[in-house]
Amino acid sequence: FYNTGIATYVWVLTNRKPPHRRGKVQLIDASARFQPLRKNLGKKNCELGQQDIETICRTFLDFQETEQSRIFDNAAFGYWKVTVERPLRLAVDWSEEQQEPFFNACIGSGEAPLADTVQDVLDQLGPGPHRDFNGFLDAVKGEMQRRGLKMTARRKTLLQTRLAQRDEAAAPVVKKVHRRGTPADPLHGLFATGPGGRVVEYEPDGELRDTEQIPLQEEGGIEGFLQREVLPYAPDAWFIPETVKIGYEISFNRYFYKPQPMRTLEEIQADIVQVEQETEGLMHDILNTDRGRG
Structure with a gap:
């Protein structure tokens, strides 16, 4: 231009x-x-x-x-822009360091009854760590129901963000349980769990979310790429087909770039010898100049 x-x-x-x-x-x-x-x-x-x-x-x-x-x-x-999800894994450890911040968060949110409920539940279960957040949540829901309380979205968020902590060894947090007969499809986020084989969706972990740019001509498409390049390292990963976007880009360098051949050892050695010779001459001039001044 x-x-x-x-x-x-x-x-x-x-x-x-x-x-x-x-x-x-x-x-x-x-x-x-x-x-x-x-x-x-x-x-x-x-x-x-x-x-x-x-x-x-x-x-x-x-x-x-x-x-x-x-x-x-x-x-x-062309390429598919694919968002790869991983499940959120939470554990509850009722240590002294966790109790005060959680109580303060509940009181500040007007949810003091939730703090009292959690205190009673963990008095029964023990301080933990409890690496099955789903089981812990069921216990809290049961105690709340006994007290005439409901598990609202805000209360669940308080438990996830102010009480629980990420733990790679913990069980994935269940987001939704599907009806019986729903076929499992792990690559699309439908996982079969337990002896009954119930199919569930897991809560995605935003910190583990990744994006892959997969060529439209990739062998096996999106599924083939994920099975070869992602699942061997993250077997619990999945993607949602509805979120996939298609884009195009043209890179001339990719198709016309000509790499410069590497220099031979003889050429490099010749340059080193030349630099050494020039340096010796420079040092000779410097030393002679200093002597003349002396």
Whole structure:
């Protein structure tokens, strides 16, 4: 672009492609096609000459694979943006360090009855740590029901954020239990648990959430990628198909970059010898200068 060092890309777009171009994208590397300006215009120091324009147009019309012309399917530039979830794992440890902050949070939220209920439940269960938050939550719900109280969303949030702590060794926190007969599908967040095989969804852990950019032409699609690249390291991971987004990007460097060959050992050695020789001469001059001053 004029007066900048930004590279220029020329896009040729049409919705009336001939049959042999449909579903295809042609990339042309014309970075070597230019002629210098007699006088710079800002940072602009070159332009396309008539011969350059003719060469580029001929390459475009030929529609052939060459070193400067690459042809791809449309899908080669596409990708799925997939959010990968991991389950939230919480443990309850009724230590002195935890009790006071939890009581203060409950009182500050107007939920003093919740603090009293938790105190009584943990007096029965023991201080812990209790690494099954689901069982702990059921115990609290049972005690609240006995007292004529309900487990509201705010009370559950207080238990999760002000009392429980993340623990990799803890059981995943259950978000939803599905009806009997619901098929398990772990890769899509439906897990079978317990001897009865009930299917549940887990509460996702925002701190463990990750995003993968998966090519549309990936072998096996999203599922194949996750099974190869994610599940071996995080077997409890899943994704929600409804949250998947599709995007496209074109990187010329990926297709036209030519890595520079590495220098040989002989070339490196010659440079080192030359630097040593120059340094010796410099030290000789410095020493002679100092002696002359003395």
